[in-house]
Amino acid sequence: MQYSFASRAQTLLTSPLRNIRALAKRDSFISLAEELPAEELFPQHSLAEAAAAVLSQDPRSLQYGEAEGYGPLREWLSQDLGRRKGVHVQPDHILLTTGTQQALDLLVRVYVEPEDPVLIESPTSPGMLQVLRLQGARIIPIEGDEDGLLPDELERQIVEHKPKLLMAAPNFTNPTGVMWSLERRRQVLERCAKHELLIVEDDSYGDLYFADAEGIEARERIPSLFSLEQPQGNHVLYIGSFSKTVAPALRTGWAAGHRRLIEMMTAVKQMADWQSSLLNQRILQHMLDSKHFDLEEHIRMLNREYRTRLKLMIELLKRKQWKHARYAVPEGGMFLWVELPPGLNGDALLRAALLKGVAFLPGSMCSPSEKADGCIRLNFTHPGRDELLLGMNLISEAVTEFTARS
Amino acid sequence: MQYSFASRAQTLLTSPLRNIRALAKRDSFISLAEELPAEELFPQHSLAEAAAAVLSQDPRSLQYGEAEGYGPLREWLSQDLGRRKGVHVQPDHILLTTGTQQALDLLVRVYVEPEDPVLIESPTSPGMLQVLRLQGARIIPIEGDEDGLLPDELERQIVEHKPKLLMAAPNFTNPTGVMWSLERRRQVLERCAKHELLIVEDDSYGDLYFADAEGIEARERIPSLFSLEQPQGNHVLYIGSFSKTVAPALRTGWAAGHRRLIEMMTAVKQMADWQSSLLNQRILQHMLDSKHFDLEEHIRMLNREYRTRLKLMIELLKRKQWKHARYAVPEGGMFLWVELPPGLNGDALLRAALLKGVAFLPGSMCSPSEKADGCIRLNFTHPGRDELLLGMNLISEAVTEFTARS
Numbered sequence: 001m002q003y004s005f006a007s008r009a010q011t012l013l014t015s016p017l018r019n020i021r022a023l024a025k026r027d028s029f030i031s032l033a034e035e036l037p038a039e040e041l042f043p044q045h046s047l048a049e050a051a052a053a054v055l056s057q058d059p060r061s062l063q064y065g066e067a068e069g070y071g072p073l074r075e076w077l078s079q080d081l082g083r084r085k086g087v088h089v090q091p092d093h094i095l096l097t098t099g100t101q102q103a104l105d106l107l108v109r110v111y112v113e114p115e116d117p118v119l120i121e122s123p124t125s126p127g128m129l130q131v132l133r134l135q136g137a138r139i140i141p142i143e144g145d146e147d148g149l150l151p152d153e154l155e156r157q158i159v160e161h162k163p164k165l166l167m168a169a170p171n172f173t174n175p176t177g178v179m180w181s182l183e184r185r186r187q188v189l190e191r192c193a194k195h196e197l198l199i200v201e202d203d204s205y206g207d208l209y210f211a212d213a214e215g216i217e218a219r220e221r222i223p224s225l226f227s228l229e230q231p232q233g234n235h236v237l238y239i240g241s242f243s244k245t246v247a248p249a250l251r252t253g254w255a256a257g258h259r260r261l262i263e264m265m266t267a268v269k270q271m272a273d274w275q276s277s278l279l280n281q282r283i284l285q286h287m288l289d290s291k292h293f294d295l296e297e298h299i300r301m302l303n304r305e306y307r308t309r310l311k312l313m314i315e316l317l318k319r320k321q322w323k324h325a326r327y328a329v330p331e332g333g334m335f336l337w338v339e340l341p342p343g344l345n346g347d348a349l350l351r352a353a354l355l356k357g358v359a360f361l362p363g364s365m366c367s368p369s370e371k372a373d374g375c376i377r378l379n380f381t382h383p384g385r386d387e388l389l390l391g392m393n394l395i396s397e398a399v400t401e402f403t404a405r406s
Numbered sequence: 407m408q409y410s411f412a413s414r415a416q417t418l419l420t421s422p423l424r425n426i427r428a429l430a431k432r433d434s435f436i437s438l439a440e441e442l443p444a445e446e447l448f449p450q451h452s453l454a455e456a457a458a459a460v461l462s463q464d465p466r467s468l469q470y471g472e473a474e475g476y477g478p479l480r481e482w483l484s485q486d487l488g489r490r491k492g493v494h495v496q497p498d499h500i501l502l503t504t505g506t507q508q509a510l511d512l513l514v515r516v517y518v519e520p521e522d523p524v525l526i527e528s529p530t531s532p533g534m535l536q537v538l539r540l541q542g543a544r545i546i547p548i549e550g551d552e553d554g555l556l557p558d559e560l561e562r563q564i565v566e567h568k569p570k571l572l573m574a575a576p577n578f579t580n581p582t583g584v585m586w587s588l589e590r591r592r593q594v595l596e597r598c599a600k601h602e603l604l605i606v607e608d609d610s611y612g613d614l615y616f617a618d619a620e621g622i623e624a625r626e627r628i629p630s631l632f633s634l635e636q637p638q639g640n641h642v643l644y645i646g647s648f649s650k651t652v653a654p655a656l657r658t659g660w661a662a663g664h665r666r667l668i669e670m671m672t673a674v675k676q677m678a679d680w681q682s683s684l685l686n687q688r689i690l691q692h693m694l695d696s697k698h699f700d701l702e703e704h705i706r707m708l709n710r711e712y713r714t715r716l717k718l719m720i721e722l723l724k725r726k727q728w729k730h731a732r733y734a735v736p737e738g739g740m741f742l743w744v745e746l747p748p749g750l751n752g753d754a755l756l757r758a759a760l761l762k763g764v765a766f767l768p769g770s771m772c773s774p775s776e777k778a779d780g781c782i783r784l785n786f787t788h789p790g791r792d793e794l795l796l797g798m799n800l801i802s803e804a805v806t807e808f809t810a811r812s
Binding site for chain 2: 036052097098112267276279
């Protein structure tokens with residue numbers, strides 16, 4: 001029969017990431033395209049212990065749970081956000097989601113109507129763009145610099161478009177890795193509050209702060225937009241996850257914010273999938289509460305290793321092929337954003353790289369305009385050091401061929 | 407600030423089920439309102455073994471997985487559907503979802519535009535109605551009798567409305583527990599195929615077939631719409647889950663169908679939450695593949711126990727308060743659908759019952775019209791025998807009070 005799909009659904013099939021993933025299944029393929037943590041660093045043993053404990057206790061850990069998510073995990077999170085990030089939020093202002101991607105999707109489903117204007121930090125993550133496209137939002141990119149979003153530009157667009165939302169990731173923005181300055185955070189918050197604009201603050205990467213490898217104190221960190229607004233504020237929905245700090249397969253993220261936002265998102269969550277896995281939430285909570293596991297120490301270990309991998313990548317970019325490439329070295333996160341040597345196009349380079357058995361994310365996927373077509377996003381957290389070396393060699397080869405040709 | 411939610415999102419907050427759930431958290435409260443399996447029957451020990459095995463092996467069980475779901479579990483499912491249900495489907499025509507609720511939601515998101523007419527078996531599950539309401543579908547209920555949907559009525563509505571979809575659950579429909587006859591299945595399928603109408607066949611309850619307690623052979627079962635159409639058909643999307651047969655907290659359901667449908671649903675799944683928990687899928691697959699666990703034997707045990715609980719409920723309905731109530735005894739599933747004595751309203755009875763510390767699902771939640779207002783849905787799978795007795799006593803008391811008053 002002829003299936004007649006909803007018109008916007010067609011936009012979902014255009015993602016080149018789908019083809020990259022299909023190729024990446026080949027054994028020797030190296031992908032610097034994805035957003036994966038290093039699996040050899042997962043707290044596998046601690047999670048095994050937690051799973052054994054949870055499954056030997058209460059059979060209700062296998063039952064349906066509450067749409068909001070497991071209460072004791074929301075309580076743990078409430079305390080952890082307060083202690084480590086100066087974010088004060090009650091457990092009943094937190095919704096547990098299937099990763100931050102679901103938190104974004106749920107918020108957009110209850111908040112955005114087709115044709116509604118939505119501001120996004122540009123460039124941005126492909127996942128955020130897809131969510132907005134399926135909902136039919138009018139996507140308005142806002143530029144930034146090395147300190148974060150440009151506040152005057154932001155205000156100009158707010159006044160012109162009267163948008164429903166601003167979506168941003170002030171800590172190590174995906175893909176650029178920019179960390180917004182405190183001053184810039186204050187300015188952005190002030191403009192949004194003045195115009196009553198809701199901000200979705202994605203803090204998926206904030207814990208991957210490499211200064212933390214040296215034992216930086218939590219209070220030395222730049223506060224989130226969410227915490228800057230406290231105690232009275234309600235312009236920010238704060239989202240994050242355990243995918244980068246513990247393990248993605250637990251599929252546990254969260255949204256925290258005003259009770260009305262959380263209530264509405266919980267209602268749509270219940271309709272979308274009833275709830276995320278209670279078993280995973282209980283295993284996670286059991287491990288986090290155990291004396292044998294220290295999340296801060298674990299994150300510090302991750303940061304030491306990821307910082308080393310980033311340094312290696314930076315070294316490899318000092319080769320002559322990359323002489324005319326530009327990049328800022330991020331202080332954390334998972335990605336290096338590279339502006340290719342002049343004349344090179346990310347999509348074309350990717351096609352050449354795929355033939356060599358390596359992938360990265362072309363900039364075109366991170367922007368609704370053509371502005372990022374000359375850029376690529378390189379992931380340095382998943383490939384081990386050998387793989388990283390080999391992968392960068394292959395990409396460098398592809399760059400050489402293009403440069404020689406032009 | 408003033409949040410301005412999308413207009414349809416408001417429909418999400420009206421569910422009385424939300425209040426029932428809040429009340430049900432009280433310790434002594436008895437709920438016959440929910441759709442819960444009996445937790446004391448979960449294969450807790452086998453799952454603990456499987457979790458230990460999976461977590462001691464490959465750390466990739468904790469990594470991001472594929473949006474389609476874990477390959478070996480899709481292969482297992484493909485074989486199981488063939489062996490036990492005569493459903494022949496290749497693993498790459500299967501998408502693993504977060505329960506059947508997500509399968510419904512994903513399909514509706516890619517297939518239905520606002521104002522599109524959609525036919526549903528009536529009465530139907532509250533979850534199905536919510537999905538359609540949020541998408542803005544025009545919901546058209548189709549009546550049935552004790553053999554299933556009425557085919558002439560179905561065809562009349564197809565011709566009048568040119569709908570996008572028919573949503574139905576031929577095996578122990580939620581809430582009525584009706585099992586469609588083979589003849590009726592053929593008729594419905596033939597009308598839909600003639601008019602090129604896609605059917606979403608929800609087989610969440612098909613395994614809970616109490617004749618199976620006596621060891622009925624798989625081939626004696628009435629085949630699904632999906633398998634009746636094979637090998638050439640493509641008018642049916644077949645959905646189901648492990649929530650009722652293994653455990654809900656694994657949040658593992660599936661959709662099986664034509665490659666184009668599965669591809670589009672996979673794309674929207676990736677946007678919605680990347681993927682369901684790979685860890686859960688691997689634990690489940692490990693247990694199902696293990697020699698120490700036999701799913702058929704496990705389901706047979708469930709059916710013996712659930713049949714006993716249903717019998718007890720039927721006995722309790724023989725009391726005088728229920729003399730003028732009407733119900734058909736289902737051959738399986740999780741619910742008994744009761745038409746209350748004349749003059750009684752399900753919502754009003756629920757308010758009285760809640761004060762007594764017991765809940766059920768009022769019929770009003772299962773229908774877009776007022777047709778089911780005089781009915782209630784009773785769950786007999788979750789409450790243990792004592793709880794079931796006590797719960798039914800309390801509901802009977804409420805009925806007596808109403809009947810005495812009128």
